[in-house]
Amino acid sequence: MRKNFVIVWLVVLPILSMAQIADSSKIWPTVITLQEVKVSADLPLNNSDVVDFYRTNHFATLDNINARLDGMALIKRGAYALEPQLNGFSGGQLNVTIDGMRMFGACTDKMDPITSYIEPSNLKSIAINQGTNGSINGCNIGGSVDLCLMEPNQKSLNPYASSLGFGYESVSKSKNVLFSIASIKNKWAWGFDAVYRKNENYRSGDDQIIPFSQFQKANLHAVVKYTPDDIQNYKLDLLYDDARNVGYPALPMDVGIARASLMAFEYQLNNKNQLKAKIYYNTIHHVMDDSKRDSLYILDSNTDGKSDSVYMRMDMPGKSSTLGAYVQFVLPWNERNRLLVKADNYTHNSLAEMTMHMRYPGSALVPSMYMQTWPQMLRNVSGIFLQNTTFVSQKLQIMMNGRLDYNMDILQSQYGQEQFSVFNYSLSKKQSKLVKSLNLSVQYYLLKSLSMVTTMGYSERMPTIGERLGFYLYNAYDGYDYIGNPYIKPEKSNYFRLAFQFSRPKIKTNFSQSFSYLRNYIMGVTDTQIPAMNFYANGIRVYQNIPSAKLYSTDLQVLFNPINSLSFYLNSKFTMGELGSGEPMPLIPPLNTVFAAQYQKGKFMLQAECENSLAQNRINLNYGERQTPSYTIFNFKSGYTFKLFKYALDASLGVTNILNKAYYAHLDWGRIYRPGRSLEMFLKYSF
Amino acid sequence: MKHILKFIYILLISVLLISCDKNNEAPTIDPLDGYTKLKEGYALGASAKVEIWGKKNFFMGYNNLVVVLYDSLNLKEKITDAHIHFMPLMTMGMGAMAMQHTCPIENPDETDTNDVFPGAVAFVMPTTADGTWKLGIAVHNHKYDKEGEANFDITVDNPETSVLTVFTALAPDNNKLVLSILEPSKPKVGINDIEFTLHRKASMMDWPADDSYTIEITPEMPSMGHGSPNNVNPVSSGNGHYKGKVNFTMTGEWKINVLVKKDGNLISKDLYFNITL
Known part of the structure; x- marks a missing residue:
């Protein structure tokens, strides 16, 4: 759990200000007041100190940054590829995009959220939109997370910048190498960054080695930008991410290989219409691997009641690819109104298979057992998004947005169709559905430095492929196999959010409350009619629409700079969820607070951080949840910038989990202890 | 982009429809096809x-x-x-x-x-x-x-996987019975027809069909210890034939356990057929 304070500013502040309105910096004054922060998030930049810190933080994985974001929590199945959860929403309820591009993990067990294919060094910023209001890139009910890819900054004074960094963490013997290079010449700019990480099994706070917590990965990103004149530019992005031998201690399987590649071509016209057009393609190949696991199971024979041991191996490959395009532009149709229009289309193709090989000791391999856990399906979504911002007065701005998504699912697999005939479904090959979203947001300045933002919205979201056509997807948390429901209805949310933003030069505060009333909430419901598939499965759960559910979240963030060299940051988040039956919603984190203090003078930086999480006693027993105790951990970090042959050498030394606390968070599957005390060392040379 | 995709879909769908039409115009049936x-x-x-x-x-x-x-x-x-x-x-x-x-x-x-x-x-x-x-x-x-x-x-071969069993019914029936499995002859994942015939040995030279029994089936995947849902027990369709539905959730080796009953009494023991998909 490494953290740095500056990254939190860099990432959170623009989001604080932009949480409601992603693209209206000209209208929303809070964005203007924070402009310098937003600008400094651009890399490479003019302010070398900020650059250094930001890059130092590239040693952190994206997960570590996400954990510090507003309303964000992480569902943890291993040391790698944590699944983002925003105010209690996750998976298909959230819209995670890369520069507005849709990308979907290829693992049926959510082992590869797309954030796992992106490295902080690939990113310029992260933009979060809460609740139904985040529908710019697709209808969803929980919010959106847009990861903006890094690009060379033409305005940079330094036309040529490169860096090489090394990092080491003792707890997992983690070795990290980072490299980046960027160059700007006349109308052309290009950049390249590469990351390699290798972690061994980490040691937890009770001095145990956690088996299957290793991972290694490489990530490459290249960008070329051509700017023929002042208002136009063309950009090509190529990204390749390759993770191997990724352990998931909380799951019965690991990942042999998870590979993603992404290509995107963008055109921008920066006149008053701010036209942006993009075409993209991405593909993911994900192969699970249980060859290192002890796969001996004891089986009670049905016929003679005797116990028998069997060996089983499973091959579980998954593929996912997305081809899409969008175009967006702004129509400032009068002095007070600005209309943003975005039209998009994407086609997502996915297939996941499972083949089980089983052997009883002393006998031949039984015939292999094959099924399509995600039958091959093509999902095509065409959407249109409109957002009008009205600048009523200095004190009042009103924003309205709406989106329509026409969703077409085409089942391409005859096999998948036949599989589902087992459950008495005769599946139609094609199913189409229209989902919509409508939001109203009002920002009112009570005082010059205090504003209130109220958002009301309604949105629907399409069920995911797993929720529609998943076939015996094992969930290691509750031990049930999940089966999709081909005719499940879209989930609906009525959303209300009230946020207060207070901004003075020395103190910036954001306090927000949000409430979602969900209908047709999608959840697995135990079906006793269908026999369990496996001897280790507890039974079968079928995705169903629960009539209603409620989610409430509150967040508080305070950034305080009493004097120039000293700053304090507080981020506190709390979520409560309840199903219509009155039961608590499963996998909801308890109150979590991060408090950090940073001292920075010249080339020297010192930072202390404390993270506290209360116990979670509101649990869903039916889902197999157990109470999670509270924990508090402390981290420390220091940094110094040396001059070496007129270039900067950043050295950083830190200790995380100073007290070597054995702890886990409520969203950690398998209640596996997180890493214990760890010494971290980073060195980065910029030239 | 959208238009192109739509166009492709329309094209694809029309190709599918056309090819379906062709299949429907199947000409005369060859009664010896596959024989x-x-x-x-x-x-x-x-x-x-x-x-x-x-x-x-x-x-x-x-x-x-x-x-x-x-x-x-x-x-x-x-x-x-x-x-x-x-x-x-x-x-x-x-x-x-x-x-x-x-x-x-x-x-x-x-x-x-x-x-x-x-x-x-x-x-x-x-x-x-x-x-x-x-x-x-x-x-x-x-x-x-x-x-x-x-x-x-x-020459009558002994198939690798048994598809017929001769058994003596438990008391009070005590008849010698022949149970054959006819379908699924081409088992696939999903729902399949299942069909049995039941004959009684009246004498060495007379083995008439018998519709007076009831048959219940339970498919099972022995290696996984699971069955499948929504199976339909075979019912008599005359001439000793019993027809129902069986579901297979995945490929692999399945075992269909069979119970034969007469007037509600179980008269069979340990009857099953193996089917490999």
């Missing part, structure tokens, strides 16, 4: 040449057999109006110790089906060292109103 000729000979006295076609060589189990008759005076002409009777006979042992029995049969209808005569024989045991099968075909050629018999020495 091979197993035996041929003459039914002496009936002026008929007899051909026996099967899906594979004779095996222990319910054999779908197709009899094709040709006019022995004009071998190009098929006989389509005849009465055919299967006469399988097993001879066990030698000389005075020899013992003979037949097995369940389903004689073809008197009227042809697409010029041929489909029927069935359920061989209850394979050919062994001291047991040999003969298959007699009695033909009543209605064209000339002549009767005759063709006799074939045949």
Whole structure:
């Protein structure tokens, strides 16, 4: 759990200000007041100190940054590829995009959220939109997370910048190498960054080695930008991410290989219409691997009641690819109104298979057992998004947005169709559905430095492929196999959010409350009619629409700079969820607070951080949840910038989990202890 | 982009529709499609040449057999109006110790089906060292109103996976019964038809079909310890046939456990058939 304070500013502040309105910096004054922060998030930049810190933080994985974001929590199945959860929403309820591009993990067990294919060094910023209001890139009910890819900054004074960094963490013997290079010449700019990480099994706070917590990965990103004149530019992005031998201690399987590649071509016209057009393609190949696991199971024979041991191996490959395009532009149709229009289309193709090989000791391999856990399906979504911002007065701005998504699912697999005939479904090959979203947001300045933002919205979201056509997807948390429901209805949310933003030069505060009333909430419901598939499965759960559910979240963030060299940051988040039956919603984190203090003078930086999480006693027993105790951990970090042959050498030394606390968070599957005390060392040379 | 995709979809869908249409215009049915000729000979006295076609060589189990008759005076002409009777006979042992029995049969209808005569024989045991099968075909050629018999020495294979079982019903029934599984002959993942025949041994030479029992099935994947949902127990459809539905959730080796009941009493024990997908 490494953290740095500056990254939190860099990432959170623009989001604080932009949480409601992603693209209206000209209208929303809070964005203007924070402009310098937003600008400094651009890399490479003019302010070398900020650059250094930001890059130092590239040693952190994206997960570590996400954990510090507003309303964000992480569902943890291993040391790698944590699944983002925003105010209690996750998976298909959230819209995670890369520069507005849709990308979907290829693992049926959510082992590869797309954030796992992106490295902080690939990113310029992260933009979060809460609740139904985040529908710019697709209808969803929980919010959106847009990861903006890094690009060379033409305005940079330094036309040529490169860096090489090394990092080491003792707890997992983690070795990290980072490299980046960027160059700007006349109308052309290009950049390249590469990351390699290798972690061994980490040691937890009770001095145990956690088996299957290793991972290694490489990530490459290249960008070329051509700017023929002042208002136009063309950009090509190529990204390749390759993770191997990724352990998931909380799951019965690991990942042999998870590979993603992404290509995107963008055109921008920066006149008053701010036209942006993009075409993209991405593909993911994900192969699970249980060859290192002890796969001996004891089986009670049905016929003679005797116990028998069997060996089983499973091959579980998954593929996912997305081809899409969008175009967006702004129509400032009068002095007070600005209309943003975005039209998009994407086609997502996915297939996941499972083949089980089983052997009883002393006998031949039984015939292999094959099924399509995600039958091959093509999902095509065409959407249109409109957002009008009205600048009523200095004190009042009103924003309205709406989106329509026409969703077409085409089942391409005859096999998948036949599989589902087992459950008495005769599946139609094609199913189409229209989902919509409508939001109203009002920002009112009570005082010059205090504003209130109220958002009301309604949105629907399409069920995911797993929720529609998943076939015996094992969930290691509750031990049930999940089966999709081909005719499940879209989930609906009525959303209300009230946020207060207070901004003075020395103190910036954001306090927000949000409430979602969900209908047709999608959840697995135990079906006793269908026999369990496996001897280790507890039974079968079928995705169903629960009539209603409620989610409430509150967040508080305070950034305080009493004097120039000293700053304090507080981020506190709390979520409560309840199903219509009155039961608590499963996998909801308890109150979590991060408090950090940073001292920075010249080339020297010192930072202390404390993270506290209360116990979670509101649990869903039916889902197999157990109470999670509270924990508090402390981290420390220091940094110094040396001059070496007129270039900067950043050295950083830190200790995380100073007290070597054995702890886990409520969203950690398998209640596996997180890493214990760890010494971290980073060195980065910029030239 | 959208237009292109839409266009592609329309194109794809129309291609699909067109190709479906073509499939629907299937021409005349070949009644011997999938069958091979197993035996041929003459039914002496009936002026008929007899051909026996099967899906594979004779095996222990319910054999779908197709009899094709040709006019022995004009071998190009098929006989389509005849009465055919299967006469399988097993001879066990030698000389005075020899013992003979037949097995369940389903004689073809008197009227042809697409010029041929489909029927069935359920061989209850394979050919062994001291047991040999003969298959007699009695033909009543209605064209000339002549009767005759063709006799074939045949070999009945013992299939790798058993599809027929002979068992003695538990008390109070005590009958000797023959249970054959006919379907699914091409099992696939998903819902499948399942069909059994049940015959009773009335005497060595008489094995009539019996519709008075009830059959219950429970599919199971023994290696995984699970079954499948939404199966439909077979019910009698007459002539000893029982039809239902069976579901397979995945490929692999399945076991279909069968319970046979008479008047609500279970009269079978440890009956099952294996099916590998």
